[in-house]
Amino acid sequence: MASKVIMPKLSPTMEEGQIARWLKKEGDKVSMGEPLAEIDTDKATMEMQALANGVLRKILVNEGESAPLGQLIAVIGEPNEDIAAVLSEATAPAKPAAAKPAAEPAPKPAEEPPPPPAPAAAPAPAPAATNGRQSGTGRIIASPLAARMAADSGLDLRSIQGSGPNGRIIKRDIEAALTKPKAAVAVGAASGYRDEPATQIRQTIAKRLVTSIGPVPHFFLTVDIEMDRAAEMRESIKALDPDLKISLNDIIIKCAAVALLQHPQVNASFQEKFIRYYEHADIGVAVAIEDGLITPVIRGADQKSLSNIAAEVRELAERARSKKLKPEEYTGATFSISNLGMFGIDEFTAVINPPEGAILAIGAMTPKPVVRDNEVVVKQMMRVTMSCDHRVIDGATGAKFLQTFKKMLENPLYLVV
Numbered sequence: 001m002a003s004k005v006i007m008p009k010l011s012p013t014m015e016e017g018q019i020a021r022w023l024k025k026e027g028d029k030v031s032m033g034e035p036l037a038e039i040d041t042d043k044a045t046m047e048m049q050a051l052a053n054g055v056l057r058k059i060l061v062n063e064g065e066s067a068p069l070g071q072l073i074a075v076i077g078e079p080n081e082d083i084a085a086v087l088s089e090a091t092a093p094a095k096p097a098a099a100k101p102a103a104e105p106a107p108k109p110a111e112e113p114p115p116p117p118a119p120a121a122a123p124a125p126a127p128a129a130t131n132g133r134q135s136g137t138g139r140i141i142a143s144p145l146a147a148r149m150a151a152d153s154g155l156d157l158r159s160i161q162g163s164g165p166n167g168r169i170i171k172r173d174i175e176a177a178l179t180k181p182k183a184a185v186a187v188g189a190a191s192g193y194r195d196e197p198a199t200q201i202r203q204t205i206a207k208r209l210v211t212s213i214g215p216v217p218h219f220f221l222t223v224d225i226e227m228d229r230a231a232e233m234r235e236s237i238k239a240l241d242p243d244l245k246i247s248l249n250d251i252i253i254k255c256a257a258v259a260l261l262q263h264p265q266v267n268a269s270f271q272e273k274f275i276r277y278y279e280h281a282d283i284g285v286a287v288a289i290e291d292g293l294i295t296p297v298i299r300g301a302d303q304k305s306l307s308n309i310a311a312e313v314r315e316l317a318e319r320a321r322s323k324k325l326k327p328e329e330y331t332g333a334t335f336s337i338s339n340l341g342m343f344g345i346d347e348f349t350a351v352i353n354p355p356e357g358a359i360l361a362i363g364a365m366t367p368k369p370v371v372r373d374n375e376v377v378v379k380q381m382m383r384v385t386m387s388c389d390h391r392v393i394d395g396a397t398g399a400k401f402l403q404t405f406k407k408m409l410e411n412p413l414y415l416v417v
Contacts, residue, residue, distance in 0.1 A: 002077035002086045003052035007067045010048070011041045011327040013204050018066040019073070020045050024056045030076055037074075042204035043294060043330060045323040052076045057083050060090055064172050142169035149174040153195065201291040212351050217390040220349050223402045226410050227365045227380040233412045237306070249285075249339050250310040252362060254415060255408040257281035257301035260335055263401040267334050269355035270391040276355075284333030284353065285313055287320045294320050295353065297333045306415075341365060347383045357392035360405075361385045382409075 007017050018040040024030055036050040054076045061073040072090045077083050140157050142150070146169045150157050153174070160177050162169035178195045198206070230251050237246045260267040260281040268277045281302040284295035296316035298309055319325050335357070338350045341364035350361040363383040370379050384405075388398045408414045 002057070002075055002081055002083045003054065004072050004086060004089075005036065005050075005074035005076060007061075007069050007071045007073050008039075008048055009069050010039055010046045011043050012331055013043070013208075014041045014069065016066050016068045016200070017041055018200065019061050019063050021063055022059060023047075026056055026059055028056050030054055030056050040200065040323075042200040043323075043327070044320075044325045046326075050076065055079050057081070058087060060087075066171065140169070141167060146170050146174050153178060199291045201289075201294070205292045208353065209351055212354050216352050216354060218349075218352060218387050219390050219395065219398075220385055220387055221395070221398045221402055222347065222383060222385040223406055225382045225384055225406045226370070227382045230409050230412050231365070231380055244307050244310065245314070246306050246310050247313075248341075248365065249337075249362070250306055250313060251412060252339070252360075252409065253283050253285065253298060253301055253309055253313070253337060254304075254306055255405055255412070256335065256337060256360060257283055257298075258415065259401055259404040259408060261302050262404055263397065265397045266358055266388075266393055266401045268357045268392050269334070270357065270389060271355065275392055278334040280334075282332060282334045284330075284336035284356070285316070286336065286338035286350075287317045289321050289323070294325065294330050295333060295336055296320050296325060296330050335359070337362060341382065347385060349385050350387050352387050352389055357389045358398070359387050361387065 010017065020038040020040045022037045023035050024037075030036065030050045030053065032050055032053050034050050035047040036056070037048045038045055039048050055078065056074060057077045058075040059073070060075070061067045061071070067073050072086075075083050075086050077086075141162065141164075142157055147157070149155075149171065150160075150169075155174065155177055157169055160169055160173050161167070163173055164170040175197045178197055180194070227248070230248060234246055234248055234251065237244055258281075264277050267281055268275055280300045283298045283301045285298060286293055286295050296313075296319075298304070298312055298316075301309060304312070316325065316329060320330070333353070333356060336350075336353050336359040338359060339362035340348055341362055344364055346363045346366070348361050348363065350359045352359050361384065363385075365380050365382040367378050368381040369376050370381065371377075372379075384402070386398055386402060388395075
């Protein structure tokens with residue numbers, strides 16, 4: 001019996017996926033559990049496995065095209081099996097969606113099914129000679145999603161060459177048109193510009209920020225930390241064993257994790273009707289990637305050695321940049337650290353990643369004049385700002401955590417006693 005292949009949910013925040021690459025072609029034999037395709041989610045590129053044995057009979061969503069969760073994207077069956085009934089489901093008119101607020105439009109149909117009657121937002125009919133993308137009635141052939149995207153972006157469909165069946169204009173054609181540089185503008189008009197489609201990870205970052213900086217009541221605490229001894233400790237470890245490659249950020253992660261266990265009120269999250277306190281410090285470490293930011297998680301950082309933390313951070317960061325992280329490796333942190341010191345940023349504030357209760361923003365370590373014993377001396381100083389969720393953390397609670405964190409970084413031997 002033919003088996004449906006639907007767009008799977010490969011990450012907790014995924015709403016749609018894009019086919020990066022089909023690992024099988026139509027007619028290829030497929031075994032259950034065998035990688036079938038690579039899917040670009042909102043955070044990473046992940047393999048989708050086959051859930052049935054047979055032959056890949058039909059691919060319904062091509063490489064580079066997207067589909068919402070649960071949409072039929074392929075069919076697996078026996079070589080000579082009649083799959084017309086399954087394919088008819090892909091081409092059947094979509095059921096009317098329940099009414100939703102304007103900010104949450106109903107999911108749009110996939111690119112492959114034949115287009116329904118033209119939506120109200122579609123451009124007016126073009127002359128019959130336009131690029132061969134017209135039906136017998138003179139209407140431009142475009143998918144509903146492409147028509148909506150064109151209307152939203154102010155694009156004229158008559159100027160776009162479709163790459164779908166029979167010259168049909170589909171989503172990727174609109175995306176390609178949006179990436180083309182705009183023509184020069186007239187004197188006195190606004191500057192020229194170009195529009196690029198937001199990647200799925202950038203769209204997810206935008207949604208997450210909206211659910212954080214507005215609903216979450218932030219407040220900020222800043223402290224200056226003397227880093228001479230931490231820097232000396234790092235150099236001593238390097239001299240003993242250069243292969244360990246301990247960074248200052250690794251030491252910061254370890255100090256934060258140990259401090260969290262001493263201040264469990266900070267290692268917590270607001271859960272609407274209760275506050276959840278975590279038994280271990282799972283530290284999210286912000287990593288800049290091509291499309292935005294992702295936070296791989298160091299699980300139980302309070303229980304790990306500096307060498308283990310260093311190795312894990314390097315390995316996770318490398319896979320984050322190549323979009324190979326698994327969902328469980330970048331979700332579920334209890335506390336996060338964002339370090340922009342390597343870019344020369346002295347001080348900044350970071351946005352909390354819900355449901356976490358706080359995040360540390362780490363600035364650059366730089367030599368600065370300070371007063372010690374009534375004398376001006378030069379010390380390696382670093383400024384740290386903690387963003388706190390006021391529903392979970394009060395000012396005094398956050399201040400006490402920062403005192404402990406500062407004490408440990410200024411006297412890193414505390415980590416071994």
